[in-house]
Amino acid sequence: MTIHPSKSPRENVAALRNDRRVYFTNTGPRDTGQSDYKNRHTLYDLIRLAPFYNRSGYFSIENHGGARFHQNLLQNMIDPFEEAILWKERMPDVMTQTLVRSTNLWGYRMYPRNVIRLSVKAFLPYVDVWRCFDFLNYVPNMIPIAEEVMKGGKLFQPAISFSVSEDCTDAYYRKVTDEILRISGGTESVILCIKDMAGVGSPGRIAQLTDALLQKYPDLVIQYHRHATDGLAVPALAAAARAGVKILDVTDDPFTRYYGHAPVRAVQALLQEMGIDTRLDLPGVDKAAEAITGFIGHYQEFESQFRGFSYKVTEHRMPGGAFPSSFEQAAKGGFLPLMPYILRGMSNGNRFIEYFDVTPGSQITWTTWAGIIQYHYKEGGLKQVEDLLDLCERFIARGQSLDAFRPEEKEALLGLYARATDDLKNLLLGKYGPLPFGWPADWVYQSVFGDGWREKIAKDRFEESPLAKKSDEEIGRVREELQKKIERNPTEEELVLYLQHPGAVVDFIRFRTRFGNTTVLPTGIWFDGLKAFGSEVNFETRGKPNTIKLISIGQEVDGVKHIVLSVNSTMHVFPVEMPSHKTVQKAGTRFADPTVSGQVASPIMGNVWRIGDKDRILKTGDIVKEGEEIMNIEAMKVETAVLAPGHGVIREIAVKLNEAVVEKQLLMVLEELPPEEQKRTRRSKTNKKTR
Amino acid sequence: MPESQPKTIRKLFIANRGEIACRTIRTCWELGIRTVVGYSDCDALSYHVKLSDEAVHLGPSPAALSYMDIAKVVDAARRTGCEAVFPGYGFLSENAEFARACRDAGLIFIGPSSEVIARMGDKIATKQTLADAGVQIIPGLPRVTSADQMVKFGKEVGWPIIIKAVAGGGGRGMHRVDSADQAKAALERAVSISQKLFGRGEVYVEKYIRGARHIEFQFIADAYGRVIHLGDRECSIQRRHQKLVEEAPSSLLDDRLRNEMGHVVVKAAKEIGYVTAGTLEFLVAPDRRYYAIEVNPRIQVEHTVTEMIVGLDIIRMMIRMAVGTPLRFRQEEIRITSHAIQCRVNAEDPKNDFAPSYGTVTYLRQVSGPFVRADSGIFQGCEIPPFYDSLISKICSVGKDRPTAIERMRRALSEFNIWGVKTTIPLLKKIMDHPDFVSGRFDTDFIDEHLAELLDYVEDEDEILKISRFIAEITALGKNPYCR
CATH class of the missing domain: 3.30.1490.20 (ATP-grasp fold, A domain)
Incomplete structure (x- = not known):
């Protein structure tokens, strides 16, 4: 029996169960890229690995989900659907895998159930294995996803968020596993994943947990997902395999850095020496490695600012996947030197409020502690930061008993969460689900909510499933909203993306409309464009070769540079507005926002030859009726009347008579009057006349 | 009227621009006539100027100050030694005063007399004239x-x-x-x-005739009272009375009705005293009753479809008739055995209420291939100015029957590729695919009635253009700001 995407989950799980060999999931394209390269790998590079992965004997390739999904829309300008489809086409014999964050799917908010179901269904055809975790190990949050995946005939892989603490006992994880298997129909058709997202499980701890779970569920197929941060990944993976784990997460050797995953060849070699057989086809694995070695140099700029393993992760527990984005934010915000203090703060924080540091928990932890440390640094420099951290540590040593501290220390402790974000407040009120080891101590609530904390707990904290309280999204309304923003009917795929990432998707669609599908471009061109005169880029679109050659770059004149390109042997001049100029331009030409009512846009490019109609010249403060002609634009001898979109008063006339305007330029701002107001204004106008 | 010796034209002034000027130049070259065109400021580098043997600057870009300034045009024709003036369509083509000014300056005006133009320019007078000639009017x-x-x-x-x-x-x-x-x-x-x-x-x-079709007849008249018609054209596919698609012959008329209407047309043209080529337009009601609406005393944009099916060059015939060459064809010799369709490619954005779209044509792939004709006044790199009519190109296809002509038109529209301005091409493609158009079930309200469907297309620039724009931007900036 072999594993194949065409087989049912039950057949594939049975094959795993009955196989003495150990399998691998390659996390290179998704999680390793997220943890060590800020998700910047281009589809152009990654997809070249597909034919090698397809014949390397991997159980699955994690090519989808996590933060890459958002990053693709935000900065890679890759359509997550196109990417998923391409992998599926080029890798038909190996399972594709995603990572989905229970109620948050591939986003950063909790979505209503109908959005979750719609989104999962949309990606089902292209994704075979669905790894799903909840940062509170609150299993009811996984139900809509579990149902859709299993109904769709794909492999559901529930994950337990793993960490190391006094509370994270075997008994706790057995309890979580019980709940998971209850919603998954037993052990028959699912794989349980131990998700060690920070890389903190020692070889002994993982072997023990695996054993504890298998004692209770001998038929359970277990996978171990582990980041490399503490430096112990290879032995921990080996220990897990010896204890009975069937699938291990690894990455290609040249992808390995510090926050990602263990190198496949080392793990395979160690297992072999231990007498554990694997199913890997090593020449295939090496081919992929060769290809990666060829392109990995492009991404140096995006590698982590701090390099090297860090055993301290066992205390601060920052997940591998969150490191790069945190570094990036710290570097952009200019507080990179504070990183060690933030991590130390996190080590204390997870004693005060216990949950698992993985999306969205890791974002809450990060913003909370980056905020606290920066605040104190600005107020009292490093000295105050160190004092605060010392105080926290003494507080923990004294069993979080406020009475043991002097009044000013007490005040400092109670001020710790004074600037808590809404996300942290929501977490403490159970809006993500109940916390895994109970609610934190009262002082935390006092610190977060201030004087009214008791009432807040009594009134707003709840224990039941947050999903049950969330009403369904009106999909039709959202579709109309998107249609308005992109000025055409969105596709079903665009709608699915928009439901999760509204802002990013609109910008992405605008980018695509202007620049097309840039994933056909080689990575160097994507990052830096053409450099030398006469240099060219060759790429294919639908099998047809294209050549674009740089002929010249003009001097910047009035904020515009002219770039001359030979496009498939035809010369083209592209005027490019330079960023310094763009802001000035924007200030000069204002465009109407179609989503704001009352902003009247020019329907065409032309000349404003009349403001008002033939009987009345309009000025600011005038009242206009719906459908009344308020302006007239002429172009190519054709007059176009601009009609008032509603009853209202003119707040602003944004153009002058005889001004040349462009399409969508803001012409006028109307403030709509409510029906009462209309009457009143009309009356007052009449009154004035009589007077 | 006794036939006289035809005059010779060695040099012709074309008082027009764009595709019709270019199309006229081509006929002149066949006849060994040298051409002179006028041009306005913004048209200095236009295609009709490049193509013509000579050119004269007329004035500023607004048409009233150049192409429509009678004194300037007549003076330009005289100064360059032209013997005749061809007005084309639009501009001064239906201006009786211009025709008179040409005649007064000793220039042959290629069109009917100024008296006929004046009469046809007044719609009420036209209707009276047609009624007097026994034509049913609305x-x-x-x-x-x-x-x-x-x-x-x-x-x-x-x-x-x-x-x-x-x-x-x-x-x-x-x-x-x-x-x-x-x-x-x-x-x-x-x-x-x-x-x-x-x-x-x-x-x-x-x-207002509901469900009417717009069908017109092309006729040719010599200076000696001989008139024949060259069959009918169907022009019902129009938006706000602007024709977009024309074809010949109409799928509505049978031979009996065609002959009957043809007789009426010839009779009317004779009574009017028409010389050269003209068109009599009808509305044909669903009950096949037809009402004359107007006479167009000039060449028409859609003359091409008639040329494609009768095998005659209408502008060549206009020149001949104007110099006094007698009409040698008899009506029976005009045989129509094929079908032609023309699509008007306008520089406008149908999705934005057909607003004009002007700018630089940065890339152009014209149509080519068997059974297709393209008349255009543009070239890659040209500017489309905002001052004139938005028609930039006419694509004409011909086939043994209507379905074949439609297939060829679809092919030609797909081949036409233009960057830099928006055009009616996506809309024309939708029309060619519309079941009611294909089956011939339409009237003059076709576009208005089906507008939402016909505009339901996604107009996309060429992928390679977009990617080139991206490379240009990243190259100018030195690095990609989107991924950083």
Whole structure:
């Protein structure tokens, strides 16, 4: 029996169960890229690995989900659907895998159930294995996803968020596993994943947990997902395999850095020496490695600012996947030197409020502690930061008993969460689900909510499933909203993306409309464009070769540079507005926002030859009726009347008579009057006349 | 009238621009006639200037100061030693004063006499002339000045009715009125627009024929009273009375009706005293009753479809008739065995209420291949100025029957590729695919009725253009700001 995407989950799980060999999931394209390269790998590079992965004997390739999904829309300008489809086409014999964050799917908010179901269904055809975790190990949050995946005939892989603490006992994880298997129909058709997202499980701890779970569920197929941060990944993976784990997460050797995953060849070699057989086809694995070695140099700029393993992760527990984005934010915000203090703060924080540091928990932890440390640094420099951290540590040593501290220390402790974000407040009120080891101590609530904390707990904290309280999204309304923003009917795929990432998707669609599908471009061109005169880029679109050659770059004149390109042997001049100029331009030409009512846009490019109609010249403060002609634009001898979109008063006339305007330029701002107001204004106008 | 020795033209002044000027130059070259064109400021580098043997600067870009300035045009023709002037369509083509000025300057005006132009320019006079020639005309009211008149007329002949500008043409200045309560507002609007467009506010009304098709007949008349017609053209696919697709012959007429209408046309042209080529336009009601609406005393944009099926060059014939060459063809020799379709490619954005789209044509792939003809006045790199008509190219396909011609038109429209301006091409493609167009079930409301469907296309620039734009931007900036 072999594993194949065409087989049912039950057949594939049975094959795993009955196989003495150990399998691998390659996390290179998704999680390793997220943890060590800020998700910047281009589809152009990654997809070249597909034919090698397809014949390397991997159980699955994690090519989808996590933060890459958002990053693709935000900065890679890759359509997550196109990417998923391409992998599926080029890798038909190996399972594709995603990572989905229970109620948050591939986003950063909790979505209503109908959005979750719609989104999962949309990606089902292209994704075979669905790894799903909840940062509170609150299993009811996984139900809509579990149902859709299993109904769709794909492999559901529930994950337990793993960490190391006094509370994270075997008994706790057995309890979580019980709940998971209850919603998954037993052990028959699912794989349980131990998700060690920070890389903190020692070889002994993982072997023990695996054993504890298998004692209770001998038929359970277990996978171990582990980041490399503490430096112990290879032995921990080996220990897990010896204890009975069937699938291990690894990455290609040249992808390995510090926050990602263990190198496949080392793990395979160690297992072999231990007498554990694997199913890997090593020449295939090496081919992929060769290809990666060829392109990995492009991404140096995006590698982590701090390099090297860090055993301290066992205390601060920052997940591998969150490191790069945190570094990036710290570097952009200019507080990179504070990183060690933030991590130390996190080590204390997870004693005060216990949950698992993985999306969205890791974002809450990060913003909370980056905020606290920066605040104190600005107020009292490093000295105050160190004092605060010392105080926290003494507080923990004294069993979080406020009475043991002097009044000013007490005040400092109670001020710790004074600037808590809404996300942290929501977490403490159970809006993500109940916390895994109970609610934190009262002082935390006092610190977060201030004087009214008791009432807040009594009134707003709840224990039941947050999903049950969330009403369904009106999909039709959202579709109309998107249609308005992109000025055409969105596709079903665009709608699915928009439901999760509204802002990013609109910008992405605008980018695509202007620049097309840039994933056909080689990575160097994507990052830096053409450099030398006469240099060219060759790429294919639908099998047809294209050549674009740089002929010249003009001097910047009035904020515009002219770039001359030979496009498939035809010369083209592209005027490019330079960023310094763009802001000035924007200030000069204002465009109407179609989503704001009352902003009247020019329907065409032309000349404003009349403001008002033939009987009345309009000025600011005038009242206009719906459908009344308020302006007239002429172009190519054709007059176009601009009609008032509603009853209202003119707040602003944004153009002058005889001004040349462009399409969508803001012409006028109307403030709509409510029906009462209309009457009143009309009356007052009449009154004035009589007077 | 006894035949006289035809005059010779060695040099012709073409008082036009764009595709019709280029198309005329080609015929002149066949006849060994040298050409002179006029041009305005913005047209200095235009294609008609490049193509012509000589060119004369007429003046600033607005047409009133160049192409429509009679004194300048006549002077340019005389100074360059031209013996004749061809007006094309639009601009001065229907201006009787211009025809007279040419004649007074000793230039042959290639078109009917100024008297005929003057008469055909007045829609009321035209209707009277046609009625006198025994042609059925649409019930109407001349010189309407009050809404009450319109309401009374509407009640008599049945709503809707249509208001037209006396000085109108080319489909402009028409307003449909559906009921009595719309009459007042519509009349005011029509008068004001007519005043603005044509400098005259007089309007008249006619009964609006529901479900009508616009079918016209091309005729050729020599200076000796001989007239033949070259068959009919179907021009029902129009938007706000602007034709978009034309074909010949019409799929509505049978041979009996075609011959009957043809006789009427020839008779009318004779009575009018017409010389050279012209068109008599009809509305044909669903019951096959036909009403003459107007005479176009000039070459028409859609003359191409007739040329493609009768095998005659209409402009060549106009030149010949104008110099006094007698018509040698008999009506029986005109045989039509094929079908032709023309699509008008306009630089406008149908999705944005057909707003004009002007700018630089940065890339152009013209159509080519068997059974297809393209008349255009543009080239890669040219500027499309905002001052004139938005027609940039006409694509014509011909086949043994209508379905074949449609297939070839679809192919040609797919081949046409233009960057830099928006065009009617995506809309034309939708029309060629529309089941009602394909099966010949349509009337003059076709576009208005199906507008939402016909505009349901995604206009996409060429992928390679977009990617080039991206490379240009990243190259100018030195690095990609989107991924950083």
